[in-house]
Amino acid sequence: MKTSRGLIFALLALAAGVAQADKLDDIKKAGVLRVAVFDANPPFGFVDGKNKNIIGYDVDVANAIAKKLGVKVELHPTNPANRIPLLTSNKVDLIAANFTITDERAKTVDFSVPYFATGQKFIAKKGLLKQPDDIAKLRIGADKGTVQEITLREKYPNATVVSYDDTPLAFAALRNGNVQAITQDDAKLIGLLARVPDKAKYEVSSFALTQEYQGIGIGKGETRLVALVNETLVDLEQTQQAGKIYDKWFGPKSEAPLPRGAFKIGQR
Amino acid sequence: MMSSLFPGLLDARYLFWLLKGFGLTLQLSLITIVLATLLGLLVAAAREQRWLAAPCVVYLSVMRNTPLLVQLFFWYFGAASLVPEAWMVWLNTPKSLLGVPWPSFEWLAALFGLTLYSAAFIAEEIRAGIRGVGRGQRAAAAALGLTGWQAFRWVILPQALRIARGPLFGQYMNVVKNSSLAMAIGLAELSYASRQVETETLKTFQAFGVATLLYMFAVVLVQTAGRRRAV
Numbered sequence: 001m002k003t004s005r006g007l008i009f010a011l012l013a014l015a016a017g018v019a020q021a022d023k024l025d026d027i028k029k030a031g032v033l034r035v036a037v038f039d040a041n042p043p044f045g046f047v048d049g050k051n052k053n054i055i056g057y058d059v060d061v062a063n064a065i066a067k068k069l070g071v072k073v074e075l076h077p078t079n080p081a082n083r084i085p086l087l088t089s090n091k092v093d094l095i096a097a098n099f100t101i102t103d104e105r106a107k108t109v110d111f112s113v114p115y116f117a118t119g120q121k122f123i124a125k126k127g128l129l130k131q132p133d134d135i136a137k138l139r140i141g142a143d144k145g146t147v148q149e150i151t152l153r154e155k156y157p158n159a160t161v162v163s164y165d166d167t168p169l170a171f172a173a174l175r176n177g178n179v180q181a182i183t184q185d186d187a188k189l190i191g192l193l194a195r196v197p198d199k200a201k202y203e204v205s206s207f208a209l210t211q212e213y214q215g216i217g218i219g220k221g222e223t224r225l226v227a228l229v230n231e232t233l234v235d236l237e238q239t240q241q242a243g244k245i246y247d248k249w250f251g252p253k254s255e256a257p258l259p260r261g262a263f264k265i266g267q268r
Numbered sequence: 269m270m271s272s273l274f275p276g277l278l279d280a281r282y283l284f285w286l287l288k289g290f291g292l293t294l295q296l297s298l299i300t301i302v303l304a305t306l307l308g309l310l311v312a313a314a315r316e317q318r319w320l321a322a323p324c325v326v327y328l329s330v331m332r333n334t335p336l337l338v339q340l341f342f343w344y345f346g347a348a349s350l351v352p353e354a355w356m357v358w359l360n361t362p363k364s365l366l367g368v369p370w371p372s373f374e375w376l377a378a379l380f381g382l383t384l385y386s387a388a389f390i391a392e393e394i395r396a397g398i399r400g401v402g403r404g405q406r407a408a409a410a411a412l413g414l415t416g417w418q419a420f421r422w423v424i425l426p427q428a429l430r431i432a433r434g435p436l437f438g439q440y441m442n443v444v445k446n447s448s449l450a451m452a453i454g455l456a457e458l459s460y461a462s463r464q465v466e467t468e469t470l471k472t473f474q475a476f477g478v479a480t481l482l483y484m485f486a487v488v489l490v491q492t493a494g495r496r497r498a499v
Contacts (some may be wrong), residue, residue: 139360141454145467162374162454163464169345173454176348177356178373 024069024224027093031071035062036092036217039077043249043256044098057249058096061115061216061233064241065094068232084108087217094229095217105217112216112229113266115242119208120148123174123189124181129205135159141170141179148183151209167192174202183209190256206259213268230266237265278474282465286475289461290482296378296457297444297486303383304443305436308390313420315395324391331388337449339385344377344453378450378457386443393439397432398424437494441487448483458482 038045045056066073142149236242314320409419451460462479
């Protein structure tokens with residue numbers, strides 16, 4: 001019968017599918033690891049002005065994973081909205097694109113251990129902010145109507161919070177000395193700091209008020225691949241490689257210096 | 269709590285924020301009105317003197333022909349960057365003078381900017397009042413043996429103020445409304461408080477509605493004060 005034959009084919013295909021579900025073997029067989037990375041989000045992933053290759057922090061991490069697997073890496077440029085569809089439609093094997101770990105996303109994809117941390121941080125004159133307790137005594141500039149403003153007031157009810165219409169205005173107030181520190185997402189802060197002429201006087205705090213973690217995105221249920229990626233990432237930390245990659249993109253001599261803080265790969 | 273019975277209402281905590289902001293708006297407006305009136309009188313009087321007229325005209329046109337918001341930014345961000353760093357640290361350190369807490373730099377910049385701006389308009393209202401006094405009054409005062417200053421102080425000015433009273437109180441209402449721009453330089457007055465309440469509660473209508481009512485209340489207060497003195 002047509003229907004039952006179709007059903008058998010379907011079942012066979014499904015069985016084959018299950019047998020093939022192990023992505024790790026597929027990658028090794030193909031000899032290529034396909035990774036979705038950003039191409040316009042420095043320093044995580046962006047096009048190199050000289051030879052038009054995609055480079056960045058995430059790219060270095062992707063290369064390390066490919067090296068561990070003993071395969072070539074194939075980069076697929078993506079943007080925030082396309083990351084998950086690329087993975088679920090099997091166009092790529094991994095997402096390494098400043099991908100923040102959230103409960104919502106964990107329903108669709110599996111995450112590796114965290115390999116990068118961002119958070120709400122501060123800019124202040126060098127040496128002024130050493131530990132979180134220093135905040136309570138200062139006048140802090142924030143952006144009106146942002147999550148950061150609310151978090152700051154919740155966590156430090158004694159700090160004087162002065163809110164401005166946007167981050168550049170808050171930064172102007174900091175440079176004038178009207179406030180002693182300003183708070184925002186660290187990625188935004190280093191972007192601001194990179195453009196000002198007297199940036200040597202300021203620094204981004206090493207501690208954060210809130211913490212978000214970025215991980216490698218992996219297809220749901222690929223436990224062996226997840227394990228291998230985790231192993232690679234933890235190895236990077238143990239062999240001191242992680243710190244070197246970090247310094248290359250965020251170290252004191254980079255375009256966007258950002259203290260690494262206490263974060264280590266695999267920790268929360 | 270009222271707010272749990274009526275979920276549309278603002279929590280007492282947020283009403284308190286708005287009232288605190290309103291207090292700051294009233295305080296800033298009142299002090300500005302007093303200082304701007306004094307300065308306005310001086311400028312109006314100086315404009316009548318031949319050798320002081322030119323600088324007064326420059327001041328009046330700069331203040332009246334540029335937006336107040338830009339002026340506030342200039343005093344708070346621009347002028348502040350020219351002040352030596354040690355002064356800024358001193359200005360921004362909390363302290364108290366004779367038991368009165370030293371105001372924040374935001375407050376000082378707002379008061380300074382708002383006073384200079386409002387004084388220009390007030391000076392022009394007073395000058396219009398002075399022009400409205402009959403020429404014969406000055407001549408008559410001189411004939412009675414009064415000096416130029418005595419004539420101005422005792423004959424011209426009282427009549428000029430009577431003429432200018434209506435427009436002057438109009439300017440005072442403007443001071444209350446203009447004080448809302450101080451939120452752009454981080455002063456936590458009523459408009460700033462309403463934005464903050466809106467951010468935290470997401471009750472847009474209530475936050476701005478209460479602020480609007482409070483502004484109306486303040487302006488009506490000024491209006492009534494003006495009427496009463498006119499009787």
